[in-house]
Amino acid sequence: DTGVSQNPRHKITKRGQNVTFRCDPISEHNRLYWYRQTLGQGPEFLTYFQNEAQLEKSRLLSDRFSAERPKGSFSTLEIQRTEQGDSAMYLCASSLVGGGEQYFGPGTRLTVT
């Protein structure tokens, strides 16, 4: 499968714990995006990378959230000291620069208890 993959698909954690999600984009894509989606809503932009550089972060991305793309390939999104309000689907997408169309992965469903 050459699409965008995300791991894990589901994560249940207790409030206060740290979690980390991984995204593997389509191999030739140099842009990688993270979005968050809550039930019944459209995805909301969190941050994006062009190669290994993080070029923009939404104000939704509090200081408990950090994302990396160290080698310009896969990316990780870490949430520290999780809160119940962090429960959501975390989606990753990738695209080519100038290509427009973003391809989404299946998402990681986070539940904070």
Place this chain on the structure above:
Amino acid sequence: GESVGLHLPTLSVQEGDNSIINCAYSNSASDYFIWYKQESGKGPQFIIDIRSNMDKRQGQRVTVLLNKTVKHLSLQIAATQPGDSAVYFCAETLAGGGNKLTFGTGTQLKVEL
């Protein structure tokens, strides 16, 4: 059948009928628009896109119409099939601004046999 997206989030149509899903976008500077289909538990799937220098684009069984004057997008699905049942989102972006997507609320399409 026809919906106004934000005001009527559920659209029910009979199998074989045409569906029209509407979306009002927010940023008059947006120059690239995408329709995504999202099935339960999955990431958004690209359907069709359109750039602001066009007012109509056709794909296989789908057509997107863009009216920049009133900031309105529509997605027409011909001969709707049960497999078309999903939530449909429109998304807007500035192609030169990193391409981060801003999604609308979404419309649930239900196809009745």
